[in-house]
Amino acid sequence: MSALPLHRRHGVRLSFRYLIAALLVVIFCFPVYWLFIISFKTPDEIFAFPPVWYPESIQFSNYKVLFKDGDAATVGNSLILASVSTFFAMIFGTIAAYSLVRFKTGGENLAVWIISQRMMPPVAIVFPIFLLYVWLGWVDSYFGLIILYTAFSLPYVIWMMRGYIEDIPLELEESALVDGCTRWEVLWKVVLPMARSGLFATAVFTFIFAWNDFLFALVLTRTEVTTYTVQVTHYFGGQSNFWAKIAAMSVLGTIPVFFTVAVMQRYLVRGISMGAVKG
Amino acid sequence: MSDLKITNLHKHYGAFHAVKGIDLDVPSGEFTVLVGPSGCGKSTLLRTIAGLEETSSGSIEIGGKDVTWARPRDRDIAMVFQNYALYPYLNVKDNIAFGLRARKFAEAEVEKRVARAAEMLGIGHLLTRFPRELSGGQRQRVAIGRAIVRDAILYLFDEPLSNLDAQLRDDMRVEIKRLHKELKRTMIYVTHDQIEAMTLADRIVLLRDGLIEQQGTPLDLFERPKTRFVAGFLGSPKMNFVPATLTAAGVKLADGTALELPGRSGLKAGQAVMLGLRPQHIAMAGTHLAKGHVRVPVVIELVQPTGSRVQATMPLGGTSIIAELGAHDVSRPGEKAEIDIDMTRAVLIDTTSDKII
Numbered sequence: 162m163s164a165l166p167l168h169r170r171h172g173v174r175l176s177f178r179y180l181i182a183a184l185l186v187v188i189f190c191f192p193v194y195w196l197f198i199i200s201f202k203t204p205d206e207i208f209a210f211p212p213v214w215y216p217e218s219i220q221f222s223n224y225k226v227l228f229k230d231g232d233a234a235t236v237g238n239s240l241i242l243a244s245v246s247t248f249f250a251m252i253f254g255t256i257a258a259y260s261l262v263r264f265k266t267g268g269e270n271l272a273v274w275i276i277s278q279r280m281m282p283p284v285a286i287v288f289p290i291f292l293l294y295v296w297l298g299w300v301d302s303y304f305g306l307i308i309l310y311t312a313f314s315l316p317y318v319i320w321m322m323r324g325y326i327e328d329i330p331l332e333l334e335e336s337a338l339v340d341g342c343t344r345w346e347v348l349w350k351v352v353l354p355m356a357r358s359g360l361f362a363t364a365v366f367t368f369i370f371a372w373n374d375f376l377f378a379l380v381l382t383r384t385e386v387t388t389y390t391v392q393v394t395h396y397f398g399g400q401s402n403f404w405a406k407i408a409a410m411s412v413l414g415t416i417p418v419f420f421t422v423a424v425m426q427r428y429l430v431r432g433i434s435m436g437a438v439k440g
Numbered sequence: 441m442s443d444l445k446i447t448n449l450h451k452h453y454g455a456f457h458a459v460k461g462i463d464l465d466v467p468s469g470e471f472t473v474l475v476g477p478s479g480c481g482k483s484t485l486l487r488t489i490a491g492l493e494e495t496s497s498g499s500i501e502i503g504g505k506d507v508t509w510a511r512p513r514d515r516d517i518a519m520v521f522q523n524y525a526l527y528p529y530l531n532v533k534d535n536i537a538f539g540l541r542a543r544k545f546a547e548a549e550v551e552k553r554v555a556r557a558a559e560m561l562g563i564g565h566l567l568t569r570f571p572r573e574l575s576g577g578q579r580q581r582v583a584i585g586r587a588i589v590r591d592a593i594l595y596l597f598d599e600p601l602s603n604l605d606a607q608l609r610d611d612m613r614v615e616i617k618r619l620h621k622e623l624k625r626t627m628i629y630v631t632h633d634q635i636e637a638m639t640l641a642d643r644i645v646l647l648r649d650g651l652i653e654q655q656g657t658p659l660d661l662f663e664r665p666k667t668r669f670v671a672g673f674l675g676s677p678k679m680n681f682v683p684a685t686l687t688a689a690g691v692k693l694a695d696g697t698a699l700e701l702p703g704r705s706g707l708k709a710g711q712a713v714m715l716g717l718r719p720q721h722i723a724m725a726g727t728h729l730a731k732g733h734v735r736v737p738v739v740i741e742l743v744q745p746t747g748s749r750v751q752a753t754m755p756l757g758g759t760s761i762i763a764e765l766g767a768h769d770v771s772r773p774g775e776k777a778e779i780d781i782d783m784t785r786a787v788l789i790d791t792t793s794d795k796i797i
Binding site: 330332333335336337338339340341342343346350351354355357 | 527
């Protein structure tokens, strides 16, 4: 090495770094690529050996089947459940967080108790909830799952929003109060705009939690409001696995999250770091 | 008519008694400055007037209406905060219009008023900017704009200039004084800066430990302080305090120097007192000794020129005092000089009660 002039040595090191980086990109991206590419393959191509690294032609028949059989509707179910529960969790959670911060509701301990609810392993409560839902007649209904997802997300929303609201200078709110706003107007016109980044970041994570939920949906749904996560498992059969359907369904399940994160990226980065560093 | 009437106001924070029974009457159109050292309760008092802090006991009337338990929005007040309290997500125009829109003013009226306030403050060209694009002074103008755009009975200012640098602070002080002359509104202004208090106020209310120490016009407080605290708080450089003992004709300092006090009768000889001398009332010895003055030889210890004047430190009766002398009167430490003290302006303070005799 010492024989090489300084700028050459620097160049070697740089290309080495690029090589490592390229390798990592391939390792991380390959599974995603493979998922997408399987969803466009014919059954022959899927099982071909050596593997077909890229299909001759892109064909959508795997997706057509999902839409024709109505399987794709489960993605719609997930979308409805995740969006509506996120919407309600954000509304109630933000109001509760504001109350905790500004009025010290419940003293110091209530906030800790609330977040402790989030520590509960879902599997510990899913069967009692199932029995309760059977009794209430809420099993396999949008209503039941929305209530559950909302309740399960609330501690997280409250905890996160509490941090963001604490960072808002009190003077801004006081100024609005003097200027003629009610508390509700202060929440709407000052707190929400000020906590906007945090609000979006929290909403994205809340949405993704409900979107990715498998356990509650598995236990609490039958046929009416099956989510896409549960639907995917239907393709694992005793005799055979329907890889084409699994892949296509997984792609359908990935796209909404992918777009949400892509669109919200600006807020996500700011929102996450906003809570981390005060002021 | 008085726009603000406070009766026996108390404010507790748990065990801490921040405001300890304040009575205050502010007539219409007056510029009242609440001043005092930090922790004296002046900001708490202002925030209680605004309704941002709950009253512990006592009553507050604004515009003849009892508002002790009213919400801030129902008090007919406007307020300028120390940290400007501008909404970063609204531009200047929307910031100024915020209060009017919250009170459901017609948009045409909002436009008119915002334009007028902006013109008055010289920020008409900044209306589309956002707060982060403004300098500190511009932000402060917008904050003031937000207050004056409304027709409130009472305008409250909570240390509005304390975040600005010295030069800007002087400019904004002039601006606020001009606004008061133009608007003729009742303003209550909190500051810890005695120069702001002296220059702005129609009336100064000097607070100490949650109580009013003394109130009156700036000159009244400056020339006729009732306590040692008032005498020491107002004026720059501060009043000098020299321990002394009363004699039949005047005072005797610790080192035996006797100073004659003209026109004083009924002094109790032998009583321990503080002699209060303002730096402005000490001058270099002239060709003849003016009536009521005493001449004392001193050795200059320290010289601090301010340009137009020089602040000279020197020992007097065992204590270091500061005298404000002419710019060329003294030039270096160690210099011997003679000073004339105007004893007619000197104050005597009872050392046990700290009251002026």
